[in-house]
Amino acid sequence: MTNLPHTFSSNLGAALSSDNDTAKMEAIDNAPLARYTTLRIGGNADRLYQPESVEELATLIKKLSSEGAPWYVIGGGSNLLISSEGVRGNVIRTTGLTGIKILAPGLLYAEAGARLPHLAKHAAQQGLAGLEFAVGIPGTVGGAVIMNAGAHGSSISAILETAQILDTQTGIISEQSNQDLAFQYRRCALDPARHVVLSAVFRLPQDKPEDIEARTKHNEEYRLKTQPIGFPNAGSTFKNPLPDKSAGFLLDQAGVKDMKVGSAAVSTLHANFVVNLGNATSKDVTALLKQMQQTVAEKFNIDLTPEWKTMGTFSEEELAIWRKKK
Template identity: 45%
Template sequence: MKELARKLQEMKIGMVAEQEPLASHTTIKIGGPADLLVEPSSVENLVKTMEVIREAGVKWTAIGRGSNLLVSDNGIEGVVIKLGAGLDHAEVDGTTLTAGSGVSVVALAMSMSRKGLSGLEFASGIPGSIGGAVYMNAGAHGSDISKILIKAFILFQDGTMEWLTNEEMEFSYRTSVLQKKRPGIVVEAVFQLEEGDKAEIMAKNKKNKDYRKETQPWNSPCAGSIFRNPLPEYAGQLIEKAGLKGHSIGGAQISEMHGNFIVNTGNATAEDVLALIEHVKATILDQYGVRMETEVEIMGRK
């Protein structure tokens, strides 16, 4: 891994760090070290990074802003590619928006509202990056990414790159083709927005953002929604009905604000969070006969 790190540093592809603690790169502030963490400074350098990784035959994992993510206490094997500052571009042509995977979803939603462009208001309180949002078809307030995406530029594991249309992304609830059938990295995405009343769009944007602040514990380290909603039921409501609000294991606690959030009270480990997840699953199955599935991405060494 040292040789790979040296080569990438010599190529000046961006930030390269060995044994980097991933707790510093996740919103829940949990995670052991990456063997090698790389943050490419451009799309071109991302492609070069993938070429070097492929030639070395090393495992790789991609992360964005670290929300919706639980990393093992033992870290992640191989190279972790962080899609950040080098991929945070955004351009608007009429009502068509092109955004890099490293762009903040919240910042982009606010920026579009100021331009009087509608379509991203639902995402005004969603933390994380555009790449992650497209990857998991993020949504809220009755809408999601699939409603506005035209196409996404994907870098696949073998180094090939391809534009996938909305249909080819095979979106469903919090899922896309990239999670199962065709693993890859979202490099860029193109969205179809609509012109609208600027004041109305900004007001809706603010309302959705304020709702998140009022109902979800974003002032505490957390990973976002832990469970998928077992529709027609809602995960948070089931957890609250089961009396699990505030329940804790180690440093991990089910939020007092929202049952579908687990917060790090200061010294939580990934093992604490996983134990709490299993406790919730067992309790809900026992009390309501509902099988809960995680929405948070769990990755890293066992």
């Protein structure tokens, strides 16, 4: 971990020493969160903030942390199950932080709220390769770093150079290297309850735009054939238990495709996708996840762990679904 270059840290330091940014930013009280998640599930947040710059985001979270006020960050809400009972405290949505720029040949900077499909298309236009895998992942840079999002044989860990991280326990903003972040399958060393991704820099090799475009198109077409469209979902529900054992295959073989609880159902196209047929609640979803998990455990003696993160109020019984691990 290295501290920020002097100019950058001192600029940000000036911004952080003032309350002006948070004063400008309006909080929305009792904000319904379902509209901000791809599953379209989630009750109200006590307060929702939508900062529009890295400085606003950092200042706000530093302030909330120093006051001991609870806060939670969401990006695209595309890997999240938010409780239908809502979230007590402050939810901060980063999607206003959309800045992208080329820092030097092959180095692409993006703010935390930049969407991966947009970033991938931008990189492709500049003849920068490596983000083709991300074109169909509807998350933000911040969420993708936390999750080490990946597909088509690549992942964030393969292209990330550095990320700018706010550690809310120490109040320090630092630039962390790929190695510092200790990426693993769908995880890294950061804890979203403590660390906030402010921005990231990706190292991308130059390639012919038409070749990048061809790979991007291939990935898009593959997704259209293999993943459900039309009903809200949050991508893969469970992590692959082993590199050579996909959760989708195990779930399919275990026969979960006809399972449904309330308005939450397993996709008939892809057994590792749960879809919201209309008015699904978080309780419908957790009951379905439990059934899917139990069915695979009974048939294969393998405990699946959900890939999604949770936010808000859940019972101990519901949270136990996330604790099963092998």
